[in-house]
Amino acid sequence: MKDFYTPRALLATFFLPIGYVICSKIGFQLAFLNSQVSPVWPPEGMALTALLLLGRAAIPGIFLGAFLANYLNNPHIPTALLIGIGNTLSSSLNFYFLLRITGNKDPLYSVRGLIYFITICSISGSALSASIGVTSLLYWDFLPSEAYWNVLFTWFSGEMQGFLIVAPLLFVWLNPDEKMGVRWFKKIELMLWCLMIYISGRIAFSDELPLLFLPIPFVILTSLRFRQYGATLASVILSFTAVTQTIHGMGVFAMKRSGNLSINDSLIYLDAFLFSINGIAYFLVAVSRERERAKQDAVESLEVLNRLKEIANEELEKKVFERTKVIEAQKLEIDKQLDVAKRIQESLFPNKEINPEPFEVCFRNVPMMKVGGDLFDIHWNPDTKELGAFICDVSGHGIPAAFLSALVKMSLDFWVRSPYLLTQSIEHIRNQITPNLKDHFVTASFIHIDTNTGKIKFARAGHFPLYIIKSSGELVTINPSGRAITAYFPTNSSESFYQLSPGDLIVLLTDGLTEASIPGEIQLYGEEQLLDLITINRMRPLTEIRDIVFDIILKYSGGEEMIQDDLTLALIRFKSNQ
Template identity: 25%
Template sequence: MGGREGVPWSSKAFGLRLPADLGHTAAALVLVGAAYYLGARLGLGLSLVERNVTPLWPPSGIALAAFLVLGRSMWPAVAVAALAVNLPISAGPVPALFTAVGNTLAPLVAAYVLDRVGFRRQLDRWRDALAIVFLGALGSMTISATIGSIALISSKGTGGLAGAWVVWWTGDAMGVLAVAPFLLCIPLFWELEPWTAVRWLEAAAILVLTSALALWTASTDLALLFLVLPCLGWASWRLQLRGAAPAALIASLIATWSATHELGPYAGESLLEQMLTLQAFNATVALTSFFLAALVTERVGFARALMSAASDLEERVKTRTAQLTATNDRLRREILHRHAAQQQLTLEEARSQREHDIAETLQRSLLPDRLAAIPGVAVAARYLPATADLHVGGDWYDVIQLRGGLIGLVIGDVAGHGLQAAAAMAQLRMAVRAYAVHDPAPVAVMNGLHDLVRELPMAEMVTLLYVLYDPDNGTMRFTNAGHPPALLIDDGDARYLDGGLAPPLGVLTRWDYTEATLHLRPGATLLLYTDGLVEKRTRSIQDGLDRLLAEASAVARSDLEALCDHLLSTLPDLDQVADDIALVALQPLVLAGRPLVLEVPAEARMLFQVRHALRRWLRESGVDAQIAGELEIACGEACSNAVSHAYGTSPGDMQVEARLVDGTVELTVRDHGHWRTPTGHTGGLGLTLIRNLTDSVDVDRTPSGTTIHMRRHLPAEDDQ
């Protein structure tokens, strides 16, 4: 295909595309047209049939060379020149036009076919020599011979189609075989390495000897044309295409001249025999010259490549030898230090293992070993350490019971692993508790942590999600500092909470934290987790979030313990956990329509939780607010007595039950301790208050504990 070094051509088979430099294109078109016209005038001087059928048609070779070098966009110049040549010698404009079409189409098809088979104009491969002989010359030129001879015979009204076709085909093929390679070799004189003076003298001797032998063998009656072939072989062997192409052109021109003058081997033969003999000789000359030149060029290329590879190999061997020598010296030095390095490595391994053990112990000691019972609220948590020995991380969770019955949920992650991450986690966990006790508001806690992280020497990033839940009214306030979003599961529907977002702690110098508010209705589940639950190196984190959402929705109505176990059991590659996993779930219990049963430590801090749970149960059960308040005081007094008198300094539990039976609220407070006898005038005031606030009170004291039964009848709706 054309356009290799010259003017660019269209990607369409026969289209025209003008390049940006129109001046160069115009000059190229004029040059090709002029060369085609002059070559045609030279070829017509050897006409054998009428005035336009010649055994040597140089324009076909000129056109093919132009298409291969300058591009097929040169076809307008060829077409115009062909029409200009054929108009004076044709019977009319129509035959001239048809002949010009054939003269243009044949080299175009030849250029296209040669491009399709990967032809290279340097003719440096044997397949290129075969292609230009059989496809470019003998095959493609049948197009112009067929169109031209038919137009000629039709316009002249004479016979001899076969003879005209043979002469026409011979001339066009001769132009390709002799002229095109010669023109294609001209750029090689400045593209390849220049010849020396000796090589130029050798080339001149070859051309002179070829010319002399060709003239003699073409003029004598003896069949000695084959004597030219050794000269062509010499040219191909020594000079490749730059010597073979001119020698082949000279031999073909002399043979054609001899045929047109019926000299030597062509004397006394018919026109068809002359053309067949001439074409056979020309094809043999071209095939021998170009095929041998291509083989030699390939061999020279292989030899140079082999020499280059050998030189490169030698250089690489030298380099490698030097490298091996240097490596050997380095190995000798390293061997001297190996023993000391091994000892140091042993010490480092022991230190790393000790650091790992300390970090793991620190981390596990700071995580809650069990979650405190919160009346009216179910809480569950899980912690799964990474399976890699040294991957103790900074993941943690916490559930904080605050004043006023509030509950703080925290989950955080200190990026990184090892003792430093575990130590940072310990500091942050204690800080969250301290800030939450001082001011439990999410924004206040996050601002305090932000300032703390900026002051601490932490090289790693910290993400944290803090939730403040009020069991009394179901309000949940939260803020998220770069942590994976919390998951809300409500009535079978699961969704992520994307409010209150902020960057990780300490990343920015200052940040105005905000909080989001949500109502968490009874029965709904809030799930907090670290990124180990949803992130895996080989998968997108979005895939992990989608998987968690689907799995949580599938078991939305399960209790919290079953939910946590299910989420961990469905992890891919559970036996190869690359990062720690922490999760904590909270669910306000549905209290209405069922008895309230609480079992909590008999400690003063639990009185708030019991009162809030009882208040929720009474409210959701439809008890009047005033009666509910009086029952709260009565139950709280009974619980206070259990805390104060049942166990003394020993730990113990108490059970609180509330039932609604036939319009009567029944409250039961039970302990398993031994009451101390009241002293002073204040003894027994609690029971008096309880009796004043309820309709009936029964106190049952046994060696196994004390039970207080309280009843309060609810007025009918008509009585209110």
């Protein structure tokens, strides 16, 4: 109840009756069946607009205005009172349904809301007001019983026209939250379009020319260009023109019976026409506004997403920076540990030159990372004059391969004790490292040389054959059988023998040398090209041959940091057995 005692409610109670009476005078000018029954009732549109803008505070002013308007037209208090109650209930009921069903005061806000507005939110109130008003006129003998249904329909039609035509116009143009926001020349353009609608309407609803369709394009264009402002003005102008022309017996909707104009029948068809045209205009506006809101929502969503993206990027950069510092610290620690591991692995290789007469030995290892899976070892027994050499390549790279190569080094104890038992040494390695192999494998080769006679014995497990380059440049390949060391199959290695001649050069290598490739290409350096390189330089000192090979391979690969595998090369030359 507090809503009705506010200054706003009191002002509405004072001014609304004045506006209601003025609007009723316009409506009564069109009355024909009864002085209180009009085919268009603008006050109902004004009343609904007042409720939409002011809320329940407008109800007293609406009732007072409805009572005064009807009393001034027909000074009979009971009928004026009942009709005033009916008019007030009609606007209030439509207002309640509009808010309850659509949740929005603007009838042209959305397509869904518009559908409810032109059906439930207009028909219910119109039917209630027409029933109360016409019944009161019948009860107090202001209306003959045979005219009841005609008057009821006309009253209902007038209420509907007031809600559907006048209410949207007043709400759009009087709503303080709605601003047209166009420059003066656009307003002049709107006035010109409205003038075109009026002129085309006069032509369409005349008896001279069959041009009923003429106003339709102008209504549509005005609605599209000026949205709710153009659509509401166009609807009012066209409806006013159509109704006035029709009730004066002009136009295609002026229905005549026995030579007399049937206003009731005429309004039935006219209302259907106006409902269609105005509905099209309103739907165009509602669809356009929905699209505009959707576009605006999309832009706002994009802005929010961009902002969230910026925030996320800032947070990500911060976290990346923090994580980078942690990773750098961890990397430094790992590098330190790898340096230690590198020194440990380097200790697995021979730490001093062994050159038992009449042989000279030279080797070099370059791991792909700081540690790798290649291993080379040499064993010299001065008492028995036996020279043994071992080379292997563990699959994979880095720490796992280095760990397995260390296990291989530990399993060479049998070979050190019995350097002439080559196949047994291979099986001993397999037995020792099998529990840790899993999916890895190892290729290996053993050489046993009797330095007194120059006779060699060779066995391998999936590794390269033994290459011997003679002083003449001839290449001898010793290739006994033998599978790689795996956890699944025995090696089935066999041994081969060969008698060395003075000047013979033994070549032991791993596949990192032969599989070197140019960065970004798949062309490998290859065994043949590598052996040709060594053959060409066979007469040079072993250290020079070794350095030439590594210089060319590293350059071919794009530098030491670009190699794709561990590199190991061992050279043994038989000088003479004298």
